[in-house]
Amino acid sequence: xxxxxxxxxxxxxxxxxxxxxxxxxxxxxxxxxxxxxxxxxxxxxxxxxxxxxxxxxxxxxxx
Numbered sequence: 001x002x003x004x005x006x007x008x009x010x011x012x013x014x015x016x017x018x019x020x021x022x023x024x025x026x027x028x029x030x031x032x033x034x035x036x037x038x039x040x041x042x043x044x045x046x047x048x049x050x051x052x053x054x055x056x057x058x059x060x061x062x063x
Contacts, residue, residue: 003042004039004042004060005026006059007033007034008055008056009056011054011056012054013054013056015053015054016029017052018034018052018057021050021051022048023045024041024042024043026038026039
């Protein structure tokens, strides 16, 4: 099942932990929050979700 990466910008404190742990480097730290630069390249590993201390990024099951 395909998963979609979701960023809750209002929860993001811009710590950059998810950016550092992303093995395919598709996350970028912007002024207002984290940005997903290439959603189609996400491998769904969940490292960003596991490492985010604010629960601001997660993988949502797509149909």
